[in-house]
Amino acid sequence: MGLALLAPLLLVACGGPLSSLDPATEATARIAGLWWVMLIAAVVILAGVTGLFLWTFKEGRGSAPVSPRVFLLGGGLIFPMVTLAALLVYALGFGQWLLSRPGEDVVRVEARGHQWFWEFTHHAADGEVVRTVNTLHLPAGRPIEVTVVSADVIHGFWLPRLAGKIDAVPGHPNLLRIDAAGPGTYQGVCVEFCGLDHARMRFAAIVHPADRWADVLRALVNGAEGGGP
Numbered sequence: 001m002g003l004a005l006l007a008p009l010l011l012v013a014c015g016g017p018l019s020s021l022d023p024a025t026e027a028t029a030r031i032a033g034l035w036w037v038m039l040i041a042a043v044v045i046l047a048g049v050t051g052l053f054l055w056t057f058k059e060g061r062g063s064a065p066v067s068p069r070v071f072l073l074g075g076g077l078i079f080p081m082v083t084l085a086a087l088l089v090y091a092l093g094f095g096q097w098l099l100s101r102p103g104e105d106v107v108r109v110e111a112r113g114h115q116w117f118w119e120f121t122h123h124a125a126d127g128e129v130v131r132t133v134n135t136l137h138l139p140a141g142r143p144i145e146v147t148v149v150s151a152d153v154i155h156g157f158w159l160p161r162l163a164g165k166i167d168a169v170p171g172h173p174n175l176l177r178i179d180a181a182g183p184g185t186y187q188g189v190c191v192e193f194c195g196l197d198h199a200r201m202r203f204a205a206i207v208h209p210a211d212r213w214a215d216v217l218r219a220l221v222n223g224a225e226g227g228g229p
């Protein structure tokens with residue numbers, strides 16, 4: 001009964017424009033999946049250790065169901081080593097897949113962090129360059145590679161529902177891959193403390209239908225806002 005009441009509350013709490021637990025792409029769905037696996041594993045481990053602790057209290061000293069040697073070696077050494085090694089191998093492979101994957105028809109944009117705003121650079125088909133502030137325009141259904149850099153201090157680029165997060169480091173471009181399946185407006189935020197106005201360093205990514213992408217770029221070149229999705 002308790003769980004039945006709790007589940008809808010948890011789902012509501014996990015929603016919202018800046019929630020990585022409300023994924024809109026395959027990449028963020030896999031990130032959210034990994035988060036849930038880690039949460040459940042952490043709860044199971046905590047419950048097990050608490051259970052052993054309470055058992056010892058209840059039954060008295062020396063009555064634990066496992067010997068101290070097994071508990072220390074198994075629980076303190078072997079189990080964390082195996083678990084952390086498995087997580088490390090998975091995370092390295094997944095991180096590589098997440099950051100940059102080869103693909104045809106890749107759309108390349110640049111995100112440059114400033115104290116305290118984001119400057120985005122888009123490239124139109126005729127070679128024109130379009131810069132926007134705090135609004136990133138993207139096409140749906142095409143692989144997108146965002147080059148993330150900084151003009152001053154270290155910032156953190158994060159679009160929770162669309163992609164993973166990556167640091168914006170001065171003089172060191174980082175690549176972030178985005179595959180946005182459908183149009184929409186997604187919220188992003190700076191996630192590295194970068195000074196007084198860090199908390200207000202938000203931005204939006206507008207994902208446009210693929211067949212409107214050329215028109216959007218043309219409108220941006222002509223000084224329009226590019227419209228909604």
Ligand SMILES: [Cu+2]
Pocket residue numbers: 155156190191192193194195198199201
């Ligand atoms: Cu910041």
